Amino acid sequence: MMNCKEVTRLLSEGYERNLTLRERLALTLHRMACIGCNNYGKHLEFLHKAANRLREGRDDVTP
Amino acid sequence: MTTNDARAREILWDDPAIALIRRDMLRFAQLQLRDAGAAEDMVQEALFAAMSHAESFAGRAALKTWVFGILRHKIVDHLRASSREICGADLVDATGPDGCMEDFDALFDRRGFWNPEDRPATWSDPEASFSQKEFWAVFEACLDHLPAHIARVYMMREFLELDTGEICRQLGITTGNCWVILHRARLGLRACLENRWFHGEAAT
Numbered sequence: 001m002m003n004c005k006e007v008t009r010l011l012s013e014g015y016e017r018n019l020t021l022r023e024r025l026a027l028t029l030h031r032m033a034c035i036g037c038n039n040y041g042k043h044l045e046f047l048h049k050a051a052n053r054l055r056e057g058r059d060d061v062t063p
Numbered sequence: 064m065t066t067n068d069a070r071a072r073e074i075l076w077d078d079p080a081i082a083l084i085r086r087d088m089l090r091f092a093q094l095q096l097r098d099a100g101a102a103e104d105m106v107q108e109a110l111f112a113a114m115s116h117a118e119s120f121a122g123r124a125a126l127k128t129w130v131f132g133i134l135r136h137k138i139v140d141h142l143r144a145s146s147r148e149i150c151g152a153d154l155v156d157a158t159g160p161d162g163c164m165e166d167f168d169a170l171f172d173r174r175g176f177w178n179p180e181d182r183p184a185t186w187s188d189p190e191a192s193f194s195q196k197e198f199w200a201v202f203e204a205c206l207d208h209l210p211a212h213i214a215r216v217y218m219m220r221e222f223l224e225l226d227t228g229e230i231c232r233q234l235g236i237t238t239g240n241c242w243v244i245l246h247r248a249r250l251g252l253r254a255c256l257e258n259r260w261f262h263g264e265a266a267t
Contacts, residue, residue: 003175
């Protein structure tokens, strides 16, 4: 079983390359059992969305 | 159609909305270049380029997307031209096989599981933050807080959408190194946001 340190690295690499089926399976299993890493995965998605907003010159900010 | 275009062009320069877009562009450019003069020049050039094609967009949102697109291209060109100045060796040192993750190793215990106090918390409705200008100030502060070379790679990837291959070529580092740097940037940014933004939110 992968530990959290490896899982966080792999979650990040998922944005850089296609993970193998085996890696994706390991991530899913780990995330089901580990609230910290499951949150981490969600937080990375959030970071990615935030960067997208900033890149497009965020338009929806209330002044 | 033509009268509309002419009117659009007249309005553009006077519109206070343009001043706001310009301000956002400046902030975006400065964040990545850390050089106020170069950022200023680039924003000006991007605005001029956009204005000369003022016919091709309809409305402020379209204009903003358009000028930000131009600005990103200008920043990419600038980084390409100046990439020789970035010391790839620094990046390699910072992410070497041993020293690389020292600071973040502390987040995990000996077996590589989260320390209880560092375990990522549940953020409730994080995307609501997108409409708060204070959030963006924190986000930018957190980017600034990252070591400069790490922030640069992260922004090349996420803001300029260069793929890892190109970033590596430009900086003279390996793909593996690039991934580690991005991983580090994400760990750092995430922790910073949790401490400086979501932690406070959760408490309310």
